[in-house]
Amino acid sequence: MIQLSTGDMLRAAVKAGTPVGLKVKAVMEAGELVSDAIVSALIGERLDGDAAHGAIFDGYPRTQAQAESLDLLLRERGRSLDHVIELSVDEDALVERITGRFTCAVCGTGYHDRFKLPVVSGVCDVCGSTEFKRRPDDNAETVRTRMSEYRAKTAPILPYYEARGLVKRIDGMADIEIVAAGIAAILDG
Ligand SMILES: [Zn+2]
Numbered sequence: 001m002i003q004l005s006t007g008d009m010l011r012a013a014v015k016a017g018t019p020v021g022l023k024v025k026a027v028m029e030a031g032e033l034v035s036d037a038i039v040s041a042l043i044g045e046r047l048d049g050d051a052a053h054g055a056i057f058d059g060y061p062r063t064q065a066q067a068e069s070l071d072l073l074l075r076e077r078g079r080s081l082d083h084v085i086e087l088s089v090d091e092d093a094l095v096e097r098i099t100g101r102f103t104c105a106v107c108g109t110g111y112h113d114r115f116k117l118p119v120v121s122g123v124c125d126v127c128g129s130t131e132f133k134r135r136p137d138d139n140a141e142t143v144r145t146r147m148s149e150y151r152a153k154t155a156p157i158l159p160y161y162e163a164r165g166l167v168k169r170i171d172g173m174a175d176i177e178i179v180a181a182g183i184a185a186i187l188d189g
Contacts (some may be wrong), residue, residue: 001051001054002050002051002055003055004055004056004058006042006059009039010039010042020045024042036065039066040066040069040070047074061154061157063157064153064156081166082166082187085183086158086170088169088170088172089172089173090173093173094147096114099140099143100113100115101113101134101135102132103133105129106131107129109127168186170186
């Protein structure tokens with residue numbers, strides 16, 4: 001399956017110069033927020049293209065309105081959601097995980113200050129690069145703001161999916177391997 005993260009999708013569409021990408025570029029250059037309509041169009045493009053055989057939506061939908069437009073996009077293509085996976089994690093633990101994460105600037109491999117440092121300090125395990133980067137919004141204050149947005153706007157869409165029996169909960173506090181196995185079991189089930 002293709003992983004569809006809206007941030008990555010916006011950047012990819014701009015780079016690819018698709019019709020929607022050109023619109024996104026104009027909006028971003030004007031310093032405005034990309035509208036739900038544009039995000040939907042972008043997802044539609046991918047569902048008709050490389051994600052025709054399955055997709056994992058990452059960071060989307062974030063609001064009830066987006067959940068409804070996703071349903072519409074899928075319905076128009078005779079498709080539907082199989083699962084909605086909720087990773088439940090203690091909020092303080094989440095802040096620690098997010099503020100400590102960084103990635104290799106060359107190959108994108110993920111690392112963490114406390115949980116997953118490169119084997120050789122300052123050198124990427126995978127590609128040997130010595131350049132790393134951090135997302136500027138991965139600081140504690142911004143993370144707390146994102147969480148209160150999640151509680152206010154995103155968590156309320158869970159009942160929408162629960163009513164359809166789609167929500168599966170995974171204990172996100174468990175080790176990575178256990179979390180991954182839990183998700184695999186849901187997808188295989
Ligand atoms: Zn690397």
